[in-house]
Amino acid sequence: METKIFSPEQIKAAAIDLAAGELVAFPTETVYGLGADATNELAVKKVYAAKGRPSDNPLIVHVADVATVKKYVAAFPEKAQKLTAAFWPGSLTLILNLKPNAFSKTVTGGLTTAAFRNPKNQVTLDLIRALGRPIVGPSANTSGKPSPTTAQHVNHDLNGKIAGIIDDGPTGVGLESTVLDLSGTTPTILRPGAVTKEAIEQVIGSIENNHHHVTAEEIPKAPGMKYKHYAPNAQVLVVKEPSEFRAAIAWAAKQELPFGVLATDDILGQSSDVRFKYQFSLGDSLTTASQHLFDGLRYFDLLPEVKLILAQGFSKEGLGVAYMNRLEKSAGQQYFTETN
Incomplete structure (x- = not known):
């Protein structure tokens, strides 16, 4: 497979590939993501294969607006409303309880929750809207290696394994999003990011941190909690x-x-x-x-x-x-x- 490099002006072409079940890497303000139609189980399985990603490592679902999230979740609590008003689009991912069969187990890692993010990158927001469906988007790299912050990083790892890469230059934040679990009784940060604990607490009050490395028997609720990450060769x-x-x-x-x-x-x-x-x-x-x-x-x-x-x-x-x-x-x- 020849991996195409799309410019930001070629969003429609990239969306056509996604609609056909292909993989397209996309830019965000944090890192580059590896996109697939979140409603197409076969396409999502290609993400795991291209990255060499363990199948129990759940994927973040990228959306263009809050209305899309509400189609899939069992409830959209008041704290989620306040947080999305304050930080979306942006570097905050929210884990919420799903309606039955909202997504395939390939997306959720077999959990009854999913992680949602509304990225702060106009190119990717336009891509999601052009597709008309949410897209999964783990970091567009070989699993375990440092996350990609340029299209060139993506091409280095995934050239020949995916249909295309949308090149929108270097990312601005450089670290993946904050992941906040809202599926339980106490909001809990599972992965820290640019949206800090202090900033979140100003909006919804006290929250907890839980950045622990989960055991072999556990299914992680967020990326980066279980497997080796970000490791160079040296x-x-x-x-x-x-x-x-x-x-x-x-x-x-x-x-x-x-x-x-x-x-x-x-x-x-x-x-x-x-x-x-x-x-x-x-x-x-x-x-x-x-x-x-x-x-x-x-x-x-x-x-x-x-x-x-x-x-x-x-x-x-x-x-x-x-x-x-x-x-x-x-x-x-x-x-x-x-x-x-």
């Missing part, structure tokens, strides 16, 4: 504090293994007198670091000689919660310490 070590980078680089240099440094400009500048060959800039702030984290991890994947990546950590506050959630998973929870 081992990642998180450097917790900026003051530790010089020691980390000196230690890595002694290992006689090519290593990369993934950090903000000030860290790279301060460490310039310590010899290291491979580096990738995360920009100048937590915001830019979040935008470029996956891009940086993928950059080092294109350098097979790099066996170790020293990556900058941030405080787990605000957006830092989501950034560290992804970085720690990419590192397998491994941190640099003076005793490494």
Whole structure:
């Protein structure tokens, strides 16, 4: 199969492929998603095959408006109304209880709930409207690898496996959406993102966090809770504090293994007198670091000689919660310490 690259002006052509049961990758403000008609079970099964994704890992359903969600859910609670008014379109995914047989088990992972998102990208909203049905949209990458933030990342992983990719340039946020479970008695964040716990609580009051890694016997209610995620080929070590980078680089240099440094400009500048060959800039702030984290991890994947990546950590506050959630998973929870 030849994977076509669609421009944003070719939405109708991309929608025709989706309607025919093909897969088309699409842009959002977070990462690129791998789209299929959510009402076509055979098309959705192709998503799992193309990504190599475990079949019990549920998919997020992307919609163009709240009215579409209401067609599928058993109830649309008041908190959902307040949250969609405040954050949709945007980087917030809501898990809601479904009507019986609303979607196939292929979409839900066998659960009675589904996750819904209204992305903040006009190209994709137009695509969903052109299709006339919601689309599933896990990240458009090989399962377990860093999520794609450009069409080129998608093409690298899925060229020849999907019908097309809509290229709308780099994504703005760079980290996947916040996933909030509204299907139980207490709203609970299952995956942190750019919409923070504090921002949500300003709208609906107290909520809980539950970012745990589920067991082999459990079915995850949201992506990223069970399986290996965001991992490049090289081992990642998180450097917790900026003051530790010089020691980390000196230690890595002694290992006689090519290593990369993934950090903000000030860290790279301060460490310039310590010899290291491979580096990738995360920009100048937590915001830019979040935008470029996956891009940086993928950059080092294109350098097979790099066996170790020293990556900058941030405080787990605000957006830092989501950034560290992804970085720690990419590192397998491994941190640099003076005793490494």
